Amino acid sequence: MPTVRRVSHAFLERQGLTTIFGNPGSNELPFLAELPENFRYVLGLHEGAVVGMADGFAQATGRPVLVNLHAASGSGNAMGALTNAVASRTPLVVVAGQQVRPAIGPEANLASVDAPALMKPLVGWAAEPACAGDVPRALAQAVFEARLRRRPTYLSVPYDDWAAEADANSLAVLDRDVRRASVPDAGQGRLLVERVAAAERPALVLGGDIDAAGLFDEAVRLAERLGCPVWAAPSQFRLPFPNRHPLFRGVLPAGIAPVSAAFEGHDLVLVLGAPVFRYHEYLPGRYLPEGTRLVQVTEDASAAARAPMGEALVADPGAVIDLLLTSLDGPSAPVGPYIPAPEPRTAEGPALHPEQVFAALRDELPEDTAYVVESTSTNAAWWRQMDLRRPGSYYFPAAGGLGFGLPGAVGVAMGSPGRPVVGVIGDGSANYGITALWTAAQHRVPLTVVLLRNGTYGALRWFGGLLGVPDAPGLDIPGLDFTQIAEGYGVPARHAGSAEELRAALAETPDHPRLLQVDTALTTPS
Ligand code: TZD
Ligand code: CA
Numbered sequence: 425m426p427t428v429r430r431v432s433h434a435f436l437e438r439q440g441l442t443t444i445f446g447n448p449g450s451n452e453l454p455f456l457a458e459l460p461e462n463f464r465y466v467l468g469l470h471e472g473a474v475v476g477m478a479d480g481f482a483q484a485t486g487r488p489v490l491v492n493l494h495a496a497s498g499s500g501n502a503m504g505a506l507t508n509a510v511a512s513r514t515p516l517v518v519v520a521g522q523q524v525r526p527a528i529g530p531e532a533n534l535a536s537v538d539a540p541a542l543m544k545p546l547v548g549w550a551a552e553p554a555c556a557g558d559v560p561r562a563l564a565q566a567v568f569e570a571r572l573r574r575r576p577t578y579l580s581v582p583y584d585d586w587a588a589e590a591d592a593n594s595l596a597v598l599d600r601d602v603r604r605a606s607v608p609d610a611g612q613g614r615l616l617v618e619r620v621a622a623a624e625r626p627a628l629v630l631g632g633d634i635d636a637a638g639l640f641d642e643a644v645r646l647a648e649r650l651g652c653p654v655w656a657a658p659s660q661f662r663l664p665f666p667n668r669h670p671l672f673r674g675v676l677p678a679g680i681a682p683v684s685a686a687f688e689g690h691d692l693v694l695v696l697g698a699p700v701f702r703y704h705e706y707l708p709g710r711y712l713p714e715g716t717r718l719v720q721v722t723e724d725a726s727a728a729a730r731a732p733m734g735e736a737l738v739a740d741p742g743a744v745i746d747l748l749l750t751s752l753d754g755p756s757a758p759v760g761p762y763i764p765a766p767e768p769r770t771a772e773g774p775a776l777h778p779e780q781v782f783a784a785l786r787d788e789l790p791e792d793t794a795y796v797v798e799s800t801s802t803n804a805a806w807w808r809q810m811d812l813r814r815p816g817s818y819y820f821p822a823a824g825g826l827g828f829g830l831p832g833a834v835g836v837a838m839g840s841p842g843r844p845v846v847g848v849i850g851d852g853s854a855n856y857g858i859t860a861l862w863t864a865a866q867h868r869v870p871l872t873v874v875l876l877r878n879g880t881y882g883a884l885r886w887f888g889g890l891l892g893v894p895d896a897p898g899l900d901i902p903g904l905d906f907t908q909i910a911e912g913y914g915v916p917a918r919h920a921g922s923a924e925e926l927r928a929a930l931a932e933t934p935d936h937p938r939l940l941q942v943d944t945a946l947t948t949p950s
Pocket of ligand 2: 850851852876877878879880881882
């Protein structure tokens, strides 16, 4: 009989999980022994960066990805990054090493005491197999749970299990596959179509799941068929609709009262592929205006169950879009041209206004460029200047946890060969995942990082005003030079001192990572 390790490697290979993002320790080494040649181990230097890179890679490829972490300490380091992967519904399969079975109870060094409990409730499913023979099946469950729930999963494996002999039955795992189909039945479908057909002033709200599921273009077709306004759901981590399309009204503000105000006058709000809603600022009010009905379609049963208002249908939003497109009549009015961006604002003094930076990106880079953005005070400037028309153009930390942006950009670039990828990263945000620069350099990932240096935690200054805390300490971050930091990690870097210099640099297309630092003026997120 082969070893548990051999069967597990063969299973991962069959399921296409051959790229491993990880940072190993002694407990993990036995899993990594005899790794077949077609596996690729992408080493990250800190677990936050490991998970951020894996998250970006999994989102860009649309497939589950294996993450290898070291026992409790490595898993703990990864936790903040996992909050983003949970909110973006990224199927990460985390395999962590555990001490040998006899050493767990006495709490030997590197024993992860009650390992599954450490990660719950963050991950969708966490386990430590009850015996070595169950490891291949449990690994398969970790992969399938991640795929079905679209949520990270966690498997803790005592390291003496890998060399154990597999039992004959465990080979059955190699032929397993698990699929999901969630098309509404005829009755549910008819009810939904009738609702939409009867609406006089419908509105669409689209979530990141739409882009993640490859439904970007279908969503445009549906909106044009309905001829109705479209919003992106609050706190968006992907762009589900072209942002300069004449029907697009922007990302909904993340507060109860302003969301309700936006829906004023609409008798039906159809939410596709989003929770209802990920509010942020607490701005109380009625959830919905009088006379507005909300219907949410999501594959995420938990998001349907926890919504505070409205009706929900747990189904594949793609199947529902198809159903609506085949059942509803064509558009009554032609859709106008895309809306051009306004002239970028300029700043006083030597620093650039962020709008000048974004206008440069928009003008100088190809239309299919994918942007991974982690720059918080520049949100309004971003949407005023950018013109994103392609699926997979935009990624943002889904739970607002900083440290996704830089690693995420490396992962998206590794997962999108041939597509230009740019990280737009604040001088605060960059530090949480800075070690990803090293991985980018080692793998020669063709990524451009545009580093916006305003010397402060800009968004927190703005929040300080909102919350009545104008005097909070710890908000300024002077004295950081990211050209030197990047060079230290092996990434060529330079400072762009003017819009012209930035534009000239962007027009080059190196086949390796690079960092362009720009000094920017402080703006507010909205
Ligand atoms: N720590 C983590 C892991 N996530 C967070 N979101 C924060 C702290 C708090 N935080 C924000 O929510 S925005 C922000 C912090 C520290 C400032 C980010 O600074 P930046 O961007 O330079 O990247 P801006 O444009 O200057 O705001
Ligand atoms: Ca900043």
